[in-house]
Amino acid sequence: MRNTRTFMARRATLAAATVTAALVLAACGNDGDSDNGGQDTTPSASASSSASSSSSSTAHNAQDVAFAQGMIPHHQQALEMARLAAGRASSAKVQDLASRIEKAQDPEIRTMSGWLKGWGEKVPSAMPGMDHSAHSGKNGTSGTTGMSGMSGMMDGKDIDKLEKASGKAFDTMFLTMMTEHHEGAVEMAGTEKDKGAYGPAIGMADDIVTGQTAEITEMNKLLGKS
Structure with missing residues (x-):
């Protein structure tokens, strides 16, 4: 009975650690986008087209x-x-x-x-x-x-x-x-x-x-x- 309780406690601890790690990684990802308001910084097709048009003019x-x-x-x-x-x-x-x-x-x-x-x-x-x-x-x-x-x-x-x-x-x-x-x-x-x-x-x-x-x-x- 005691072994069963110990095993369950370990599983709960492992699950909590996994959730915590996921939250930390998510926070790091948000920090990386903070300078751009969390927006995708990949140039869009329209932006590239506009730049090309401006260059040609x-x-x-x-x-x-x-x-x-x-x-x-x-x-x-x-x-x-x-x-x-x-x-x-x-x-x-x-x-x-x-x-x-x-x-x-x-x-x-x-x-x-x-x-x-x-x-x-x-x-x-x-x-x-x-x-x-x-x-x-x-x-x-x-x-x-x-x-x-x-x-x-x-x-x-x-x-x-x-x-x-x-x-x-x-x-x-x-x-x-x-x-x-x-x-x-x-x-x-x-x-x-x-x-x-x-x-x-x-x-x-x-x-x-x-x-x-x-x-x-x-x-x-x-x-x-x-």
């Missing part, structure tokens, strides 16, 4: 570099032309358009310059003083195959004519040249949208297409073409 390729290096001088020439309107245009609508062009494109030049510096690429030198050699384009201007093959660029002779014009003659010349200039920018931006990789550059290209296409329509109306 911040990467850039040769097209992004070409876009920035080409659009900076393209914008700089547009600013040079727009700044002439203040003292030469007779139309308040032309002056207003020129002011809006300047406000839109000047910040974009600074943004693109920042991209190129961050990528370790050359930032085009500031205008004016552009190459005055280009082939004659439509509307009597030289813009279709202008500087470095960039579409819509005017040559030095075009800019000289614009500088010497005033009143209604300036308005017509400015609108004609700027329409062609914008068409070139839209073409360049379209290439960036198709072939670029850098998210912000593609976004700017989309803004250029939208904004300058609307301004082309506006300028054609001012020229009486639509």
